[in-house]
Amino acid sequence: MTELAQIRNFSIVAHIDHGKSTLADRLIQMTGTVAERDMKAQLLDSMDIERERGITIKANTVRIDYPAKDGKTYVLNLIDTPGHVDFAYEVSRSMRAVEGSLLVVDASQGVEAQTLANVYQAIDAGHDIVPVLNKIDLPAADPDRVKEQIEDVIGIDASDAIPISAKSGLGIPDVLEAIVQRLPAPKGDRDAPLKAMLVDSWYDAYLGVVVMIRVIDGVIRKGDRIRMIATNATYGVDRLAVLRPQMVDWPELGPGEIGVFTASIKQVRDTRVGDTITHERRPCAEALPGFKPAQPVVFCGLFPVDAADFEALRDAIEKLALNDASFTYEMETSAALGFGFRCGFLGLLHLEVVRERLEREFDLDLITTAPSVVYHIFMRDGTMQELHNPADMPDLTYVDHIEEPRIKATIMVPDEYLGDILKLCQDRRGIQLNLTYAGSRAMVEYDLPLNEVVFDFYDRLKSVTKGYASFDYTLTDYREDNLVKMQILVNDEPVDALSMMVHRDRAESRGRQMCEKLKDLIPRHMFKIPIQAAIGGRVIARETISAMRKDVTAKCYGGDATRKRKLLDKQKEGKKRMRQFGKVEIPQTAFISALKMDE
Incomplete structure (x- = not known):
């Protein structure tokens, strides 16, 4: 059994690519948690996609034993979190399970938009924060400037920030000491009834559902009968383990400890993230507050x-939904x-x-x-409907007005690209709220419609700033605007997968773009195919794919012109009939390419 005073639970937060996973690797390696022969880069990123893209998607955890300089051995529970804005929900969940955070900032790039967003989540969760400056061995590193930035932009004291290089291992022992000295030990009562928080769960083909918990009070042992408060289901604990990233069987978990258990749970649906777990016979008085459910922002079929x-x-x-609480479906x-x-x-x-x-x-x-966002449609009779799919748009004669979601975007960008960013946001119907400077970097705040951001705003942002801009957003409210539903007709048939909501001023250019794009993407058929963009009954753009034709007059040589004419007329009749009954096959690649809008 581990003393409470010798446990430290912490997460690593940072912007994308500032070195969270590499720092986690070094901490694991330096303390000998994983044998040298099993070490590999981004050890905690277990999914193929994470390894290929070099990003963290799921928050992963590992238990490390660290013999400190004061002669005691401490247990460190580390949670490595994602940096992307799309996985902020994973970050907020991990924050609730720990008491402190290491804030990693790249000493050459400085504070970025996502750094801010993630740090504020840590501060909201009441964490103690230790700033760490990574990549100080790079020629472009400027630790003093970045310390100033941390103090100016985030507002936490960075005078004793730890300079490290996670790649080469420089300064890692200082980080381990700082975790022990500067982060608080967890609080909890060993003799109270069991109260544990369900942090995550995933499906394993051999073990069934594996549940990750953080024990707040009490003790959980193998063989205990437990109850999940939200679903009111009871289970017997079959196996109790800690993660060193692999599972290692463990006799008991006391207050402040993080571990996993299996209990012959068949479906991940039965394990709600944020739920409270307690003993069946001796339950705790009240449940933990849990997490507020994630609000999906983008919908697609x-x-x-x-x-x-x-x-x-x-x-x-x-x-998949078991493992990813922020994903919803119907x-x-x-x-x-x-x-x-x-x-x-x-x-x-x-x-x-x-x-x-x-x-x-x-x-x-x-x-x-x-992809589309959720619109609020106010009907003439005073009711309001939510529209998730543009194909379900009600008849316009019954609609009073439509409201769309707006976001507040924070963009941090080097000075020389500021003009391009302002133009991009202006083009997307943005309203500038604020513009401030932190050193040579501008921080712009914009009020933007979410549906303009959903398509390819992030790609455009990265390309106009050569990858230097960083972007973070929060949903603010719904506002009325002049929105219409645009349909794409191929051979006079509406293609519901391509219908979308657009702003009326934008509809024509958007429709023309779509038609031109589809003209190149849909293969030619034996008959000519019209592609049209329409709003209601009015066609606003059209392109035609010409037919492939067989040379039916090849066998005629010499003789009267009426012989050729007769064959051509016969062909013409056939084409007309084909167009009437012919079906146009739209290849899968055409769908995906058509939806990627390039300006």
């Missing part, structure tokens, strides 16, 4: 390419695509990652519809 895969898709989505049907799911995500990267995980881990072929 996921459909199987082959309709027979629908059951497999349902299964896959259920398993069934929907579409005339063109059959049965599928309308899914909600925290952002576009989240959408991409979920889609990729479904395709890889469950071997599915999927069609994704245009």
